[in-house]
Amino acid sequence: MNRARFFSLSFALLCFLMTGRDTTAFYPFPPLPPQEQYGNILINRTSEKNKVKSVTFSHWSHRLHYTCRVCHLELEFNMQLNTTEITEEANKAGKFCGACHNDKAVFGHTRDNCEKCHNGDKAYGKEKFAKLADLPKTKYGNKVDWVKALQDGLIKPKNFIYDEARQIAFDRLLELQAENYGIPPAVFPHSLHTQWLDCSNCHPDIFNIKKKTTKHFSMSLCLKGQFCGLCHLRTAFPLNDCKRCHPAMSDSY
Ligand code: HEC
Ligand code: HEC
Ligand code: HEC
Ligand code: HEC
Ligand code: HEC
Ligand code: HEC
Incomplete structure (x- = not known):
């Protein structure tokens, strides 16, 4: 029996034994940051090597205005921290962050703005989180129900900045x-x-395009940030929220 399978089986047994209690407390979940920092990252592929502070980026503040598609398809940011080759030159030429941070739409790459991005502070901008207070709530992550917020028209993120998405x-x-x-x-x-x-954010790199054919697809690997866990630990509601994915699970899980 390999480790992953052993883990899964032990976990299923644990769930069984734990009926009636909060299993999430016993599941080896990565600790969740405070809600206003969930989805925040510090980009540091080249920054500190070049003697500037790492770059703060918050998913919640950007997803209020843009869908994931805009950045992770149109602007070609990878969904893996510190892998996109973002440079100061490219930003200034209107690529990556500079597609928006150009002094027109939002603050640009001028001297007085360097520290708005290069501040090494993951909690930067937290006071603005208060403006999310009126959005529908959930239990984990940003504690914002992004699905409902979108459906109810409370947020209207743009789905493209260049070419209208014809999906x-x-x-x-x-x-x-x-x-x-x-x-x-x-x-x-x-x-x-x-x-x-x-579609290409998931197919074919993360999931096969045929149901139940993706290899090694299990909760234990999701918990390591693969498959569903790629987003559902870092930006979208985290795996702790069992019932949103397993709707028939009893409340005791
Ligand atoms: C809108 C956010 C933003 C602003 C404003 C900004 N940067 Fe950056 N900068 C980045 C990002 C993102 C990277 C990539 C960081 C990494 O991968 O470590 C970067 C990388 C850099 C790098 C290292 C890579 C390279 O190309 O040499 C330097 C140096 C740098 N920026 C200097 C500056 C200076 C100086 C300013 C102000 C004039 C500035 N930046 C303003 C986001 C920003
Ligand atoms: C305004 C641009 C922008 C938007 C909108 C955006 N992202 Fe990102 N995302 C980024 C950047 C920049 C990175 C870091 C890339 C790098 O460092 O190479 C990133 C990284 C990620 C990562 C990896 C994080 C980590 O800790 O390893 C995931 C997962 C992710 N994004 C998912 C999403 C999802 C899901 C959405 C929509 C709900 C979304 N992103 C919306 C810009 C964006
Ligand atoms: C698709 C457009 C877009 C892209 C791409 C984008 N931003 Fe932004 N960014 C915005 C908008 C719009 C705001 C203002 C959000 C608000 O105030 O609600 C913002 C705000 C910010 C802020 C908050 C500043 C403050 O003082 O509160 C930071 C920091 C920031 N962006 C960093 C980045 C970095 C770093 C990148 C690239 C890795 C990036 N952004 C890419 C549109 C974008
Ligand atoms: C967030 C990730 C994600 C996105 C985005 C996504 N898919 Fe999927 N898709 C999946 C998963 C997960 C499966 C099941 C894979 C498995 O079980 O091995 C799947 C399966 C499929 C299947 C097989 C269904 C079946 O019944 O066998 C098709 C066809 C498909 N996707 C088409 C699309 C198309 C077209 C788009 C864009 C409009 C899209 N997908 C966007 C995650 C995604
Ligand atoms: C590429 C990123 C990504 C991947 C991979 C992904 N999701 Fe999601 N998922 C999202 C985003 C973004 C939302 C919107 C809600 C949010 O952000 O909290 C969402 C919403 C959902 C919802 C809707 C919950 C509701 O309130 O109705 C379910 C269920 C869900 N995901 C299940 C899954 C499952 C199961 C997988 C793996 C097979 C998966 N997701 C993989 C990004 C992703
Ligand atoms: C983002 C969606 C998502 C969330 C949240 C989620 N799961 Fe899952 N879970 C899945 C998927 C998808 C599978 C099925 C994988 C497959 O096709 O075999 C699964 C499978 C399982 C399995 C079977 C064993 C295994 O390793 O595949 C168990 C046990 C399980 N989940 C328990 C839980 C518990 C307990 C929670 C809450 C603490 C939870 N899940 C939260 C998506 C989710």
């Missing part, structure tokens, strides 16, 4: 049943994802 409609709801665990299936609603993301 094929695909609203298939998948049920992903993990065999042999006696756990209610997880659901994967395509429609709620394609409001934020492009």
Whole structure:
């Protein structure tokens, strides 16, 4: 039995033993930051090497205005920290951050603005989190129900800045049943994802385009930041929120 499988089996057993209690407390979840820092990152691929402070970036403050697609498709930011080759020159030429931070739409790359980005402070801008207070609530992550906020028209993030997104409609709801665990299936609603993301954000790099064919797809790897966990630990509501993915799970989980 390999480690992942052993882990999963032990976990299923643990769930069984724990019925009636809060299993999440016993699941080896990465600790969650305070809600106003969930989804915040410090970009430091080249900064400190070049004697400037690492760059603060907050997902919640940007997703109020733009979908993931804008940055992770149009602007070609990778969904992995410190892998995109962002340079000061490229930013100044209107690429990456500079596509918006150009002194027109938002503050640009001028002397007095360097420290708005290069400040090494993951909590930067936290006082602005208060403006999210009126959005619908959830229990984990930013504690904002982004799905409902979008559906109710409380936020209207732009889905493109260059070419209007002409995405094929695909609203298939998948049920992903993990065999042999006696756990209610997880659901994967395509429609709620394609409001934020492009097909190519997931296919074919993260998931095969055929149900139940993605290899090694398990909760233990999700918990390591793969598959669903790529987003559902760092930007979208985190894995702690069992029932949002396993709707038939009892409240005791
Ligand atoms: C809108 C945010 C933003 C602003 C404003 C900004 N930068 Fe940057 N800068 C970045 C990002 C993101 C990177 C990539 C960081 C990394 O990968 O470590 C970067 C990288 C750098 C680098 C290292 C890479 C290279 O190209 O040499 C230097 C030096 C730098 N910036 C200087 C500056 C200076 C000086 C200013 C002010 C005139 C400034 N930056 C303003 C976001 C910004
Ligand atoms: C305004 C631009 C922007 C938007 C909008 C945006 N992102 Fe990002 N995202 C970034 C940047 C920049 C990085 C860091 C890339 C790097 O360092 O190479 C990043 C990194 C990530 C990472 C990796 C984080 C880590 O800790 O390793 C994930 C996952 C991610 N984004 C998912 C999303 C999702 C999901 C959405 C939509 C809900 C989204 N992003 C919206 C710019 C954006
Ligand atoms: C698609 C457009 C877009 C891109 C790309 C973008 N930003 Fe922004 N950024 C904005 C907008 C709009 C605001 C103002 C948000 C607000 O105040 O609600 C903002 C605000 C900020 C702030 C907050 C400043 C403050 O004083 O509160 C920081 C820091 C920031 N961006 C850093 C970055 C960095 C670093 C990158 C690149 C890695 C980046 N942004 C890429 C549009 C963008
Ligand atoms: C957030 C990630 C994500 C996005 C975005 C996404 N998909 Fe999927 N898709 C999945 C997952 C997960 C599966 C199931 C894979 C598995 O079980 O191995 C899947 C499966 C599929 C399947 C097979 C369905 C079946 O019943 O066998 C098709 C077809 C598909 N996707 C098309 C699309 C198209 C078209 C888009 C864009 C409109 C899209 N997907 C966007 C995650 C995504
Ligand atoms: C590329 C990023 C990404 C990946 C990968 C991803 N999701 Fe999501 N998912 C999102 C975003 C963004 C939302 C919007 C809600 C939020 O941000 O909290 C969302 C929403 C959902 C919702 C809607 C919850 C509701 O309130 O109705 C479900 C269910 C869900 N995801 C399940 C999954 C499952 C299961 C997987 C893996 C098969 C997965 N997601 C993979 C980004 C992702
Ligand atoms: C973002 C969506 C998501 C969330 C949140 C989530 N799960 Fe899952 N879970 C899945 C998916 C998808 C699978 C099925 C993988 C497959 O196809 O085998 C799964 C499978 C499982 C399994 C089967 C064992 C395994 O390793 O695959 C268990 C046990 C499980 N989940 C428990 C939980 C518990 C307990 C929670 C809350 C603490 C939770 N899950 C939260 C998506 C999620």
